[in-house]
Amino acid sequence: MSEKDMNDKVNEMLQRSEANVKKTEKSFVRPEDEEREVVAPDGSIIKVNPIYDYFSGEKPKEEKPCSGVIEKFLNWARAESIWVLGFGTGCGSIEIPPLVTPRFDMFRYGVQMRPTPRQSNAFIISGYLSVKTLKRVIRTYEQMPSPKYILALGSCTINGGMYYDSYSTINRLDKYIPVDVYIAGCMPRPEALLAGFMKLKELIKEGKGEKANEYARNFDEYKANQKKIIKDWNMPDYNW
Amino acid sequence: MINKFLGFEPDKDKLPSLTAKIGDDIDLSSHKYQKIWLGPNHPGVTGNMAVELWVQGNTVVKAKTHVGYLHRGFEKLIERRLFVQGFPTSIRMCVAEPDTNEYLIATCTEQLSGYDKAVPEMAKWLRMLSLEMARLQGLLRGVPGQGGTFALGLGVQWGVYLRDLILDRFEELTGARVYHMYIIPGGVRGLLPDGFKERMEDNLRDIDDFIIRIRKLMFHNSVFKKRAKGLARITPEMVDKYGIVGTNARGCGVKRDVRKDHPYLHYDQLDFDPPTDTDGDIYARTWVRWQELIQTVDLIRQIMAKMPEKGDIKAQMPNVLHWKIPKGETYVRLESGRGEYGMYYVTDGSEKPRRVNLRGPSYTHAIALLEDLLVGADVADVHAIMVSLQTCPPEIER
Amino acid sequence: MKNLIEKLTEDFKISDVVYQRPDLAFVTVPKGVAISLVTELRDYEGFSHFVMMSCVDWIEEGKFQLLYLLHNPKTKTDVGVKTFIDRENAEMASAHHLWKQVWTYQRELKEAFGIDFPGSPRVDENFVVEGWTEMPHMRRDFNTKEYSRDTYFPRPGRETNDPAEYMRKKLYPNEPITAKKQDNDK
């Protein structure tokens, strides 16, 4: 078989398999989350939209920092008490255990782990993000109280790194959520992570840790990017 | 007796429709059940995965594992890279013991291209050393980690510190801390540095100390015994039915170890016997892993003693940029810390592989087995069961 | 091993036998008898451990190659049972009743290659990708590089070099070109 024949055949196969695998126009919203009408016990008909009934769909607003010395003082407290969310999104999370154990004890710098997004103000994106995880990351990030900071770990969050051509992982994290500190490497050493925390502290103390406000300001742009790749968008636009 | 008298362990059959184990008839609107998610954002979950639980009171009646949060499409990516380019990509498949991936992909390409006889003696010993060191660092996290699931965090702190020392030795040997890229097709990348054996011996002595301490802390601890004994029992009949391998199978008395069954490298020249236990519960599995910790330390000592001092470390290989492997297929397996770990490799005569498929032990442990073991368990034990099966999500979804 | 396969050759129309290693053989059987051969091996020949199930896309021939890899813990041997199925409307009989973990593999293959296994539990649920609207992602004709370039936002300024070209340019600028240029996208 010559090369041309082969190419023709592959092209033919390609067209056929495109027709074969139908692109289903199905809705990704689960049946229990769909907008519908229900009959109340007293017989009246109520419209429910679970996604927006359970969560407020309101957009975030920019929150003004306090003025002058007070803000500086509060920023100092924020910088010295960084609570990191315990959510290992990628393989970088293997370097988190060394950070909380004797060798590279990060508690001495005021960095602690918290289990729930409501109580944490820093989020380590530890490496590559698949689209499936990105959806959870966005939800989690939006639930964190402002001011919040993001440390992106590894080359894969900067430009896709080793997985630049993968269909499943995103290439640039800062298109979807604002990033405060990038820590390059594959995988970055714990010392690099500690240096990243130090850099974050500097930024906060200088009053530059306002990325949550940036997210609110450019909300529509970020949302458009997120919705471009998350095809099964079945959550409110902002998760309070 | 007192429990029965006071009624603290109620006869679970009397609870409404807990017998409906298949789970299809679970009607959430009946308010008898609640659905909760464990993960992906939960500190108790191993890595980045999720378990969807249907609970009644404190008891799980149905569980579903959700994976894919770490999917990177490795198998697709390797198909599109040269053999040597696929190599650094592939070793990131499992972060807990990356060296196993290096060995598998190197051996697959060697076998299919006919270079497997050309691997020098010294390289084989060094490969074995790096594999055993990888197992050791995995166990140093894994054995106290089981205590960590019951909030015995002290052992984890000691264990992870010692693991760091082993990673230091890896750094000396290979230049990298986590992803080593040491075992390459045709051999390994470097000889032992000067004084490596002495420094390794120092660390092993520390680890010997730790092994004794961890026995006192975990296996002589009444609360640990109380929680771990009789929990998530695996019976020998289940082993073949679910494809259980490694320490999980050895914990219930089925002695399967790839190092003994299909001796690869020079494992037939080493003196060891895979430990087993009969109970098959979490305590037995942890006990087997603890014994394996002793054995691995011993194996590293044996390897360092029997290893030749000098020798070739790499066979003469063709130019990797134009390396073509004739059409063929093979399956290579090894014993990782979690069990049989294998790779199915197909080539089609071109410069790139046709198909690479990894068989991770978690694929069966964390989905089919875990979902069945969780039925009837307490919500508080879900995390412990997951860790006791040594779930490692990246090797499920790749 | 050899005896076993010779014994089974008649009954199961085994066509293509490859002894890859002394303890590993691959046999090819028609689509219809694959499951019965697997069952025979499990029940009567002691191949009780199901190692893995895999699929290879031979797009040039329009076939999918399915592989059932079985292991015998007593004799320490492996047999890979291969069978070829059509690429269009790919469908295969389900083997989920033989081992408990098989449905997971079948669910993955349904998602990754689009092979249907009627009757297999939860076969239509998504496995690793979520909200996927393209063709099954492991098919040979799905171009991940293009998809990634079009969907995600490549960082401007990132260069991707073909290692062969790059090394030749940097290290051996005078060496004549010998290797044929490969299409890097396929």
Next chain:
Amino acid sequence: MTIYVKLGYTLLGLLIVLNWGFLMGATFRKIGARVAGRYGIPFYQPWLNLLKNISTRTTITHGVMYYIGPVFRLTGGVGLFLFMPMVFTGTVDGPWTNFSFEGDLILILYFQVFGMLGMALGAGQGGHPYSAMGIARGLAQHAAVELPLTLAFISIAIQFDTFSVYKIVAAQQGGFENWVLFTNPFAAATIILAMLGAMGHSPFNLVKAPNEILIGPATEFEGTYLGFMQSAGSILHVMEAVLFMNLVFGGASNWIELIVKTFLIYFWSVFVGMVFPRFKIEQSVTWFFKVPLLLGFLAIIIYSF
């Protein structure tokens, strides 16, 4: 002493208790870190955490009860403080006896549960399933702890013929041989064992176990409410220790003695928690209903005759 002066002393005492609670929490986290071989957090970390929590900008709401939950918990801590004589000064009208009165032991028993109930309301409205499960576990275990504790309290009340904590402290003055620890060893043993549950350390901390169930009732709380709850937790820890000090270890005649004694009492539960994993809820309930309950019955039977 006028009521205003007393109020002033009480507020000052609350401030001391709050700060001592923070310092004690940090100290014990540091001790835990040193056992593991770490350096540990700086001793001023809790104050910084409080400041940071107060300075969060966004707050979410789940309804009125959600706000009231942490307030209830704080009330539980402060209530426990208000009716507890802190330092024995020879007269019930003294500066550090707060608002102790006849029968405050019963009120104190009530306030011990009060915080937990408030949390149940707040966490319930938070709507997170983990909060609900955490609080259910917490209440079940609390009930199991309260039973032996109450028996021991009653035994001590029978022994000294009073329900006033102040009088119980007064009766133990004049040397350590007068402490309940030696005069009523069964009640003391019950309290020392049941104390482990009341302090909420491993092995009895499944309520807020991050591995098993996120962090229980506090899952949905953030910012200022979390700050509230952590302050309330610190006060509660100190006050539980002060309660056991007053009942079993002869009270304190000055603040230094109080600090030393509460530290040692708290250390006991941390010491146990360091080397033991945590019980499941039915296991801990069974544990409390075995030895501590029997000891409590014995203590009552002995002093009833």
